[in-house]
Amino acid sequence: MTDSAESEKAPGSLTLTPELAAYLAEQVRLQVEEELRKRGLESPRPKRVALIASKGTLDMAYPPLILATTAAAMDMEAAIFFTLYGIDIIKKRTCSDLKVPSLANPAMPVPVPNIVGVLPGMTWMASWMMKDWMKKGGVPTIPDLLDMARENGVRLIACQMSLDVLGIKKEELIDGLEFAGAGAFLDYAAEADITLFV
């Protein structure tokens, strides 16, 4: 055993040469890698946001789209799974014309008695007002948010079961969508850092 000056003297009777120390460190690194891999902790990856959009009203179309596009701008991965009424957000015919009822929501910015809210024209008026507020507040429109999402790599996934149940054809939907079931969403969301049901 050579006892070179630069070798670190391990406690005890064994001489720990720099080479042996490096060898042991590598063994430790490999073992740690393996144990972490077994626990599903792979090497660092981007943060991930998995959202479900289940509502088709104008007010509830904003949260998933704003959260997903903001996440994408922060270099996070993001996907929105459109299901149930949420399909309306990605339908060509409805996406630019979503509505919010002026009814059964006492927290509306301009609350209207329900007896008035049921009258014809009130839903149209509430929807027009909300679009106007959003515009003045600098919030993009729903079609613009959809464009921003697709341009920035947000995955827009249409729930196949919802399409089947509602009898909606793919041609009725906007471009750039994926089609999948609840299982695919769960697979994606199981690796996500943020999961929200809107």
Next chain:
Amino acid sequence: MTDSAESEKAPGSLTLTPELAAYLAEQVRLQVEEELRKRGLESPRPKRVALIASKGTLDMAYPPLILATTAAAMDMEAAIFFTLYGIDIIKKRTCSDLKVPSLANPAMPVPVPNIVGVLPGMTWMASWMMKDWMKKGGVPTIPDLLDMARENGVRLIACQMSLDVLGIKKEELIDGLEFAGAGAFLDYAAEADITLFV
């Protein structure tokens, strides 16, 4: 020190026999286990889904039940915490007869003006239509989804505080439930991979 042919030659002056390498690797593995355990990173466990069902309408009863039963079929752990109006989903009297209002939701598949939606019979009609679509789309009924959930190990947890507030007795609820508070849900969800509030 024997220097057998099959022994790996460690850098430095030390001969690392296969036995010694295996011994060191095991020491490292035990140490890594211990360090990870201290950090709460136990051995691999199934993915876990923690859901809150707070709505008692027919439309919003499907998402938690479909997500939980799908998760169970994928060998994930799943639990649904029924709270507030969500208690209706696990009440004997209401679980097979949940209703969806044809009101205040402009995204209904067959939208009806609110002035019509308030009329007697409209909620019944909307509920009947939704059940019919689901049936044609091959989606199980709510009672069937509840059975599938229990048979596949999904934990169905009734919020004790909601039962107290609403004055509902355990006898009024379906079998196979657990009873717990928000704290128990938070404990479960803190270890979950997917958490959603429906």
Next chain:
Amino acid sequence: MTDSAESEKAPGSLTLTPELAAYLAEQVRLQVEEELRKRGLESPRPKRVALIASKGTLDMAYPPLILATTAAAMDMEAAIFFTLYGIDIIKKRTCSDLKVPSLANPAMPVPVPNIVGVLPGMTWMASWMMKDWMKKGGVPTIPDLLDMARENGVRLIACQMSLDVLGIKKEELIDGLEFAGAGAFLDYAAEADITLFV
């Protein structure tokens, strides 16, 4: 090489002294620290709950406040991000007077036909009933829950974009709030163990 009695005998020809074992353990600890740090898994930290409160009705004000205060009592970190209608929960004028509509919710504990639910006074009555049930069930009022939240370190964050859109000034809101955008919420939630959209 000394062969002391207390040293553990490694297989093969090498004696692993207690000092060498300690040296290896320290190498393992440092390596585990480093690999976990790379994966964003710092030393053990409290569990964290990140909630969005987007509804401003009385019924949907309880879940985020009850979950957050319960989490705080369990030594978890918690924050609520108030956005959209949820701003009503933290407005001085409305926080103690939130309302629940007796409309479009067939799962109300005392369901009322929608044709009756639209009548003037019905929302007031439903709100009064819900407050009464909660009181009898021992659930604190919304203002009390807000106080409990602030006293126990729950972070209450008002969505700046919502304030801008709705034209609400900070003076109109309760004390002890933070102000931030969706990006700040995503940053916080990305490190959370439980994320829920109410």
